[in-house]
Every structure is written in structure tokens, then in C-alpha cells.
Amino acid sequence: MADIEIYSAMLCPFAQRSRLALLEKEVPFKLIEIDLRNKPANFAEISPYGKVPVLKHGDHRVWESAIINEYLEEAFPDPPLLPKDPIQRAQARIWINFADTRLFATTGKLLYSQDSTSHPEIVKELADHLQFIEQEGLQKLSAQGPYWLGADMSLVDLTYYPWFEQVAVLEQFRGFQFPPGLDRLQQWWERMANRESVGTIANPPAFYLERYAQYAQAAKLK
Numbered sequence: 001m002a003d004i005e006i007y008s009a010m011l012c013p014f015a016q017r018s019r020l021a022l023l024e025k026e027v028p029f030k031l032i033e034i035d036l037r038n039k040p041a042n043f044a045e046i047s048p049y050g051k052v053p054v055l056k057h058g059d060h061r062v063w064e065s066a067i068i069n070e071y072l073e074e075a076f077p078d079p080p081l082l083p084k085d086p087i088q089r090a091q092a093r094i095w096i097n098f099a100d101t102r103l104f105a106t107t108g109k110l111l112y113s114q115d116s117t118s119h120p121e122i123v124k125e126l127a128d129h130l131q132f133i134e135q136e137g138l139q140k141l142s143a144q145g146p147y148w149l150g151a152d153m154s155l156v157d158l159t160y161y162p163w164f165e166q167v168a169v170l171e172q173f174r175g176f177q178f179p180p181g182l183d184r185l186q187q188w189w190e191r192m193a194n195r196e197s198v199g200t201i202a203n204p205p206a207f208y209l210e211r212y213a214q215y216a217q218a219a220k221l222k
Ligand SMILES: N[C@@H](CCC(=O)N[C@@H](CS)C(=O)NCC(=O)O)C(=O)O
Pocket: 009, 011, 012, 013, 014, 015, 036, 050, 051, 052, 053, 063, 064, 065, 066
């Protein structure tokens, strides 16, 4: 039996990244679903930040999805999910960092703001991030694709996939429209959606729309 456990939540894009890394590396693991609206009493002992994902490996715990994924890469090097070449590794990390500090950060700002007058400006910021990804990321790093860095899938792909799965929420509740003409990104998405690992963790748009509607309603009542 695996001595790896992952504390996760189905709707969490950060937990999805780490589940994808485990699946792609074919590391057996036990999935522990946490209800984030009703966390277990001892959750603070497991997760110092009170968040998912947390990886338990034997007696050790690792948290923060990007760090979990780097840990998995080092602990289970086959198949590799980072390039060997140092400059390509740096590029992979730059794009993982872009996801966290720009794409997901702006998305969080948009979703949590209940002030609709602020939305158009944040929506524009998000569209600019996607244009930047298309031009500076995918087109320059892997014009032929299919993955972010070229022929081989990497942690970069696993980091971004969950964002795209939830885009219906932004369209439905925040007036976001996916910018036209991002062809390389579209091609990348189609390839990712066909991966077996993605099929295992994927949720349909209706799942997110329902969860977000509940959140927006609760936020209004506060
Ligand atoms: N930077 C963290 C973000 C994790 C995160 O925000 N998780 C959310 C769910 S998607 C969470 O557990 N929220 C619960 C809370 O903040 O109480 C990571 O990459 O692991």
C-alpha cells in the first residue's frame, strides 16, 4: 500500500495539479477529500495554512502545490516532468511562477470581488495574461507543440490545466470572454484534455458553476 496520501478538494485547482503529478508519475496514493466549508477538527495539524493540497509521504508532510510538485519530481524522477537542461528548467519555473503570481492571482481578485464596477479592469488584466502566455510562452517555447515546452509534457502543463477547466465560472459570473485568436493555447488545451490523468481529475463546467453560485450567494448574505 502506498505511503503517500494527498489531502485534496475536488474543486481546488492547486490540489488538481498535484494529483496530476502523482497520476502522471504513476505513484500510488490515497486521496483524502476535505470539505473546505467544514474542515475536520484536526486539519490544522495536517495543514499548517489550513489549505489543500497537503502531501503526506511516510512521516513527512509537504504543502504548497508548486513545492509538492517539485518534491514529487525529485522523489519520483521517472518519468521526468522537468527538462534536463538548466535554462529550460528555469523557463519551466518562470511559467509556473507566472501561473501563481499572475494568472491565478488575477483570477482570485476577480472572483472574490463582489464590486462589479471593478470587474472590467480585472477582466482586461486576465485577457492580457492569456495573450502574454500565447505569445511569450507557447509560441516562443514550443511553436509546434503539443505541450507548453515542446514535445514532452511537464509540470508547467499540469500547473495550468486546472485554470482552463474553471473558465466557465469567469464567463458566467464575471463577464469574461476568452480572447479570440489564441490558437496555440487552444491546441494545447485540446491535447491536455485528452490525457488519461486529466480524465481522472476533471470536473464538468456545471460542477464549478454550481459551487460558485453557492459561494456568490453566501458572500452576498454576509
Ligand atoms: N498556494 C497554495 C494555494 C492553495 C489554496 O488556496 N487552496 C484553497 C482551495 S483551492 C484552500 O484550501 N482554501 C481553504 C482556506 O483558505 O480556508 C497552493 O498552491 O497549494
